[in-house]
Amino acid sequence: MEYLSNLTLGEIFSSFLAVTAIVCTVLERMPKMISPWTKLFKFIGNAMNHDVLQRLDAIEKRIDNVEKHAKESDRIRDEDRAVAARIRIIRLGDELIHNPEIRHSKDYFDQALKDVAIYENFCRDHEDFENNITEMTIKHIRTVYLQCMKDHSFL
Numbered sequence: 001m002e003y004l005s006n007l008t009l010g011e012i013f014s015s016f017l018a019v020t021a022i023v024c025t026v027l028e029r030m031p032k033m034i035s036p037w038t039k040l041f042k043f044i045g046n047a048m049n050h051d052v053l054q055r056l057d058a059i060e061k062r063i064d065n066v067e068k069h070a071k072e073s074d075r076i077r078d079e080d081r082a083v084a085a086r087i088r089i090i091r092l093g094d095e096l097i098h099n100p101e102i103r104h105s106k107d108y109f110d111q112a113l114k115d116v117a118i119y120e121n122f123c124r125d126h127e128d129f130e131n132n133i134t135e136m137t138i139k140h141i142r143t144v145y146l147q148c149m150k151d152h153s154f155l
Helices: 009-029 036-048 050-098 106-125 135-151
Strands: none
Touching (some): 050 106
């Protein structure tokens, strides 16, 4: 007991820190126990990086916003592409109906059939898109195409 009464405040403090460090290390190594070192370093790290973490959160929010706008832009672009394909389909349908004497090349028909595929795929994937506009025109284009294939009458 006399030994303890002769200890200075600095010696008591260093002994306390040494014992605390040993206890924390033992607890850290034990399975399914609290992890004092991990918690301590996490607390210190969060305190030191608080500004960086706030900036990172702000950047993540901005990235989410950019992704949302990119998805909307993609949707608009895809719809515009489908509408443009529909316009070309209708134009060819009008040419075939109103000017049947004008012949078209196989490449022209092939491109029109690619437009049909683009349009039909978009309509299938977007049920809310008005898609009954060109059904008969597409049937007519395919019929004329098959007839041209049979007769070898492409331009």
